[in-house]
Amino acid sequence: MRWDNLKATGGPDTGDAGTVRALPLALPGAVARTFDTPEFRGVTFYEVQAKSLVNRVPGRSRVPFEWTINPYRGCSHACVYCLAGDTAILMADGTTRALADLRVGDAIIGTVRDGRLRRYVPTTVLAHWSTVKPAHRVTLHDGTTLVASGDHRFLSDRGWKHVTGARHGRARRPHLTTANRLAGFGALPERPVESPGYRRGYLCGFVHGDGHVSPVAPAALDRARTYATACGGLHAMAADDREFAGASVRAASAVLDWPDVPARDWRQGFVAGLFDAAGQLGPREHGGLPGFDVVDKVVVDWLVECLSVLGFATVTDGTVTRVLGGVRERVRFGLMFAPVTPTGTAAGELVRGDDGLRVTAIEPLGVDVPMFDITTGTGDFIAGGVVSHNCFARGSHTYLDLDAGHDFDSQIVVKVNAADVLRRELAAPSWPGRHLAMGTNVDCYQRAEGRYRLMPGIIAALRDHANPFSILTKGTLIARDLDLLSQAAAVTSVSVSMSVGFLDEPLWRSVEPGTPSPRRRLDVVRRFADAGFGVGVLMAPILPGLTDTPESIDATVAALAAAGAASVVPLPLHLRPGAREWYQAWLTREHPHLVPRYRQLYGDGAYTGQAYQREVAARVRLACRRHGLPTGGTGTTRQPSAGPAPEPSVPVPPAATAAPGRASTPPAAPAVPAETVEQLSLL
Known part of the structure; x- marks a missing residue:
C-alpha cells in the first residue's frame, strides 16, 4: 500500500497526510488522524506519546512469556452493529x-x-x-x-x-x-417536558390526591412548591411544612379546576401528581404495578380516563385503582409520567x-x-x-489484528515515540534484559506499520542493547525488516514466527479477507529460512469441519516444510465471547451444515474438548513425520556467542505435543495459547 500520495481531506495543516480529528477523552494529548484511501476508510489512528512501552504480563496469565511490547493497540470496538x-x-x-x-x-x-x-x-x-x-x-x-x-x-x-x-x-x-x-x-415513551400544562396537571393531581394529608416524600413536596410558584405565585407551603396548605392553592381555580379539553401534558402531570400524593407500587408477586389509593369518585374517573387515553388499562378494587399489565407497563408508566416517587425498573424481570x-x-x-x-x-x-x-468487542478491551476485519470500523492507537521510549527503558539499570515478545496482542506488522514504520526503530533498539525478543505475525510486511532482524540475530536471540492456518484460498478469502494470503505468508517463511532463521509456524486456526481433515492438514504441513519452516504448533479454533458471535454468524451463513457439529464440539464454551484436540494433534504429528518437521519447537534463529538470559520453559498448547526446547533458547511465539490465536485468527 502506497502512502506517499495520500492527501489531507481537511483539518489543520500538519505537514503530513491525513485529516486531524477530535480526540476521545481516554487519549488526552493524542492526534487523531484519518486517511482518505480505500484501505483505511473509516479507520482512525490515534497518535500518542507513550510513557512506557515494555509491559509486564500479569502473573495469572496463561501465556509463556513475562514481558511484551505493543507499539500499536488495534481497538476491536470498531463494529458495524450500529x-x-x-x-x-x-x-x-x-x-x-x-x-x-x-x-x-x-x-x-x-x-x-x-x-x-x-x-x-x-x-x-x-x-x-x-x-x-x-x-x-x-x-x-x-x-x-x-x-x-x-x-x-x-x-x-x-x-x-x-x-x-x-x-x-x-x-x-x-x-x-x-x-x-x-x-x-416495544416503543418507550419520552420523559414529559415540564411545560405549564404538565405543572398545572401535577398540582391538580397532587392536591386532589390529598397530598396535604398523606405522608408525601419531601421531593414531591418540593416539586409541588416549585410548580405552585411557577403557576401564579402560590407560596402557601413553608419550606419546613410537610403539610400542603391546600386552602390557599384551592383558591387558584386556574390550577385546580378540571379542564374542558385536557391536553396530553396536563394528563401526564395529573397522573404524576396523583401518584406522588396517593400512589404506591403493588406487591412484587403481582407485578409491582402502580396503584392509587383514592376514594373520591370524580378523581378516580379522571384518573381512569387519563390512563386509558395514554394507553394504560386499569382496574378499581374498593379504594385502590391499579394499572394492569406486566413489567412493560411499569417501565412505561415511569417514563410516561415521570413522578418523583420511584416506580421500579426492569432489573430482575424476565x-x-x-x-x-x-x-x-x-x-x-x-x-x-x-x-x-x-x-x-x-x-x-x-x-x-x-x-x-452490542458490538462484539471484548468487555476487557482485548485488542485484535484489525487487518482481517474488513467489516469493522477501527480505531488504532499508535505509539509514535515507541523506539525512543524503548531505548530509555532498555538502558535503565533496573531492566533485567529479559526476553520481549511482540505480536501477542495486536500484530506489530499490521497495515498501519506501512505508514508509521515503528518496527525498524524498535528492532534497532533491541539490537543495540542485545536484548532477546520474538515476533509473531501474519503480516508479510515483516520481510521489509529482514536485514535489521538479521543484524539483531547476530548479537542476541531472535525468534520469528508466522501464522499459517491453512492453504485453501477461497476459504481464506471468506474467513480472513483482510489478511495476506497463505501463499504470501509462505513466501515470507521461505525468505527468512533462506536467511538462516528457524521460522516457527503457528498452524492456527484449525477450523473444525473445514481445515481439520487429514488431507487439508497434510497439504498445509507439506507446504510449510517446502517453505523451510523449522517447526509447527497446531491450535484448533477457539471462540471467546465476541469472536464467538462473529464466527457463528459467518458459519451459519457460509456452512450451515456444520452448525450442529460446532454445537457438539463447543457447547457454551470457548474451546473444543480434549478428545478433539488430541485427534487434531495426532493428524498434525503424523503429517509432520511424513514431511520431516517437528511439532512444537522453539523456532529460534542463530544464537549469540554469549547466549541469552535463561527463560522459563515453554508450555505445550493444549492442542499439540512438542519436543522440549533447548534451555539456551527463548520461548517461541508459536507456543502462545488462546490470546495469540484470537489476535491472529480474528475469529
Whole structure:
C-alpha cells in the first residue's frame, strides 16, 4: 500500500497526510488522524506519546512469556452493529437517554441468561463510538420504528437476527423477516417536558390526591412548591411544612379546576401528581404495578380516563385503582409520567415479547447516516424498547489484528515515540534484559506499520542493547525488516514466527479477507529460512469441519516444510465471547451444515474438548513425520556467542505435543495459547 500520495481531506495543516480529528477523552494529548484511501476508510489512528512501552504480563496469565511490547493497540470496538443516535436507551434508573448521548461508565439495562430464559439486569457502558452506515428502518406492529445498519442484530423469538441478509450465497446469514417477533418492551415513551400544562396537571393531581394529608416524600413536596410558584405565585407551603396548605392553592381555580379539553401534558402531570400524593407500587408477586389509593369518585374517573387515553388499562378494587399489565407497563408508566416517587425498573424481570413486537417491515432508506454503538458488560442493551446486540468487542478491551476485519470500523492507537521510549527503558539499570515478545496482542506488522514504520526503530533498539525478543505475525510486511532482524540475530536471540492456518484460498478469502494470503505468508517463511532463521509456524486456526481433515492438514504441513519452516504448533479454533458471535454468524451463513457439529464440539464454551484436540494433534504429528518437521519447537534463529538470559520453559498448547526446547533458547511465539490465536485468527 502506497502512502506517499495520500492527501489531507481537511483539518489543520500538519505537514503530513491525513485529516486531524477530535480526540476521545481516554487519549488526552493524542492526534487523531484519518486517511482518505480505500484501505483505511473509516479507520482512525490515534497518535500518542507513550510513557512506557515494555509491559509486564500479569502473573495469572496463561501465556509463556513475562514481558511484551505493543507499539500499536488495534481497538476491536470498531463494529458495524450500529443504531441511529436518537435511539432511546433504557437506563438503569428507569429513564431513557439517546444513544448518541451515552458515555462510558453510564449504568444502563442489559440482559443475562437465566436457564433457557433471559432477565433484565443493570450493566455498564464500556465503550462508545460513532460511524456512518447505510440506514435501514425496521417497523414493528405496535408502531415502534428502529433505524439501524443492515449488520445490526436484535433478539428475536428465533435468536439473534441481523437486520438484513440473504437465504443463499455469500450474504447468507440469520436476518429479520416479517415472521419474527422481537424481545423487549416495544416503543418507550419520552420523559414529559415540564411545560405549564404538565405543572398545572401535577398540582391538580397532587392536591386532589390529598397530598396535604398523606405522608408525601419531601421531593414531591418540593416539586409541588416549585410548580405552585411557577403557576401564579402560590407560596402557601413553608419550606419546613410537610403539610400542603391546600386552602390557599384551592383558591387558584386556574390550577385546580378540571379542564374542558385536557391536553396530553396536563394528563401526564395529573397522573404524576396523583401518584406522588396517593400512589404506591403493588406487591412484587403481582407485578409491582402502580396503584392509587383514592376514594373520591370524580378523581378516580379522571384518573381512569387519563390512563386509558395514554394507553394504560386499569382496574378499581374498593379504594385502590391499579394499572394492569406486566413489567412493560411499569417501565412505561415511569417514563410516561415521570413522578418523583420511584416506580421500579426492569432489573430482575424476565425478558418477554408479544405480538406488538412482530416485525412488519424492513426497508432501506437509501442514505448513509451517522450511527452510534456501545460495548456493555452484558453484551447487549435495550434500544428503542427491544433487546439489541452490542458490538462484539471484548468487555476487557482485548485488542485484535484489525487487518482481517474488513467489516469493522477501527480505531488504532499508535505509539509514535515507541523506539525512543524503548531505548530509555532498555538502558535503565533496573531492566533485567529479559526476553520481549511482540505480536501477542495486536500484530506489530499490521497495515498501519506501512505508514508509521515503528518496527525498524524498535528492532534497532533491541539490537543495540542485545536484548532477546520474538515476533509473531501474519503480516508479510515483516520481510521489509529482514536485514535489521538479521543484524539483531547476530548479537542476541531472535525468534520469528508466522501464522499459517491453512492453504485453501477461497476459504481464506471468506474467513480472513483482510489478511495476506497463505501463499504470501509462505513466501515470507521461505525468505527468512533462506536467511538462516528457524521460522516457527503457528498452524492456527484449525477450523473444525473445514481445515481439520487429514488431507487439508497434510497439504498445509507439506507446504510449510517446502517453505523451510523449522517447526509447527497446531491450535484448533477457539471462540471467546465476541469472536464467538462473529464466527457463528459467518458459519451459519457460509456452512450451515456444520452448525450442529460446532454445537457438539463447543457447547457454551470457548474451546473444543480434549478428545478433539488430541485427534487434531495426532493428524498434525503424523503429517509432520511424513514431511520431516517437528511439532512444537522453539523456532529460534542463530544464537549469540554469549547466549541469552535463561527463560522459563515453554508450555505445550493444549492442542499439540512438542519436543522440549533447548534451555539456551527463548520461548517461541508459536507456543502462545488462546490470546495469540484470537489476535491472529480474528475469529
